[in-house]
Amino acid sequence: LELLDRLAAERKTRQDILLRITPGVDPHTHQYITTGTLDSKFGFPLAAGQAEKAVKQAMSTANLNLLGLHFHLGSLIFETEPYELAIELVLRFAREMKEKFSFQLSELSVGGGFAVQYTLDSKVPAIADYAQAITDQLNSLISLLELAHPRFIIEPGRAIVGQAGVALYTVGAIKEIPGVRKYICIDGGMSDNIRPALYGARYEALVANKALQAEESLVTIAGKLCESGDLLITDVNLAPVCPGDIIAMPVCGAYSVPMSSNYNVLPRPAIVLTDNGKSRLTRRRESYQDLMRLD
Ligand SMILES: Cc1ncc(COP(=O)(O)O)c(C=O)c1O
Numbered sequence: 001l002e003l004l005d006r007l008a009a010e011r012k013t014r015q016d017i018l019l020r021i022t023p024g025v026d027p028h029t030h031q032y033i034t035t036g037t038l039d040s041k042f043g044f045p046l047a048a049g050q051a052e053k054a055v056k057q058a059m060s061t062a063n064l065n066l067l068g069l070h071f072h073l074g075s076l077i078f079e080t081e082p083y084e085l086a087i088e089l090v091l092r093f094a095r096e097m098k099e100k101f102s103f104q105l106s107e108l109s110v111g112g113g114f115a116v117q118y119t120l121d122s123k124v125p126a127i128a129d130y131a132q133a134i135t136d137q138l139n140s141l142i143s144l145l146e147l148a149h150p151r152f153i154i155e156p157g158r159a160i161v162g163q164a165g166v167a168l169y170t171v172g173a174i175k176e177i178p179g180v181r182k183y184i185c186i187d188g189g190m191s192d193n194i195r196p197a198l199y200g201a202r203y204e205a206l207v208a209n210k211a212l213q214a215e216e217s218l219v220t221i222a223g224k225l226c227e228s229g230d231l232l233i234t235d236v237n238l239a240p241v242c243p244g245d246i247i248a249m250p251v252c253g254a255y256s257v258p259m260s261s262n263y264n265v266l267p268r269p270a271i272v273l274t275d276n277g278k279s280r281l282t283r284r285r286e287s288y289q290d291l292m293r294l295d
Pocket residue numbers: 072074075076111112113114155156157158159254
């Protein structure tokens with residue numbers, strides 16, 4: 001807050017801000033994408049009075065204009081209850097801050113986190129279910145606590161773009177260890193999609209050029225990076241696979257490319273936009289020259 005205040009002063013402006021509150025709510029997603037629990041690197045915790053201290057400081061800081069509060073519980077949240085609980089905690093906090101410091105909650109952001117369906121066995125609430133639960137809770141607490149309706153913000157990321165992206169890989173070597181496992185090695189891996197290696201994310205896949213053929217064998221799709229943990233999907237049923245086949249992995253539109261790297265000094269893949277039979281290259285494949293450009 002001090003740094004923001006100084007920067008705003010240097011620019012001779014009064015900066016609107018929201019304070020990110022850590023409500024201490026577990027959204028029951030993977031630990032690495034949980035952000036609203038007490039023991040988190042993000043936000044000012046409600047517990048132990050740190051959020052209150054931050055509100056007080058922000059309100060008394062000359063070049064900052066505290067417009068409201070924000071929280072983001074985490075990503076890939078399959079339940080609506082964590083939002084309801086966090087809204088209750090944060091609105092009660094806003095009410096308390098109103099009484100103590102005349103704080104006006106003009107804006108409230110409940111962050112992102114709406115889930116998408118990655119695997120056939122996962123059950124995902126409809127966007128309307130999140131919307132209903134969140135707005136019902138907001139409306140009833142706002143009237144109960146006698147607060148003015150704040151400008152309301154949501155920050156969905158994955159739910160907007162996740163299902164828009166399909167990753168395509170070409171099959172290289174195939175290694176079968178009888179009675180143990182069949183590895184299908186592909187020309188990408190944790191450098192273009194770190195999610196399976198980082199937090200055990202699960203996906204479905206199909207052989208794109210044999211999409212109508214029956215799935216006949218249980219295989220593991222292995223990336224080409226030097227880690228044994230570089231497995232994109234462990235145990236997936238695929239149609240008979242041969243070198244040169246194309247493996248399609250749906251729901252790669254979020255948190256794949258932005259989290260990609262040159263791990264093992266691998267070039268990043270191209271991105272192609274397709275719609276209605278038309279396609280356009282939106283990002284070209286990285287070349288080895290690209291990788292050497294800083295040397
Ligand atoms: C503050 C904040 N808001 C929103 C999002 C988007 O989350 P999601 O893609 O789960 O909707 C993120 C993701 O990291 C975030 O950090």
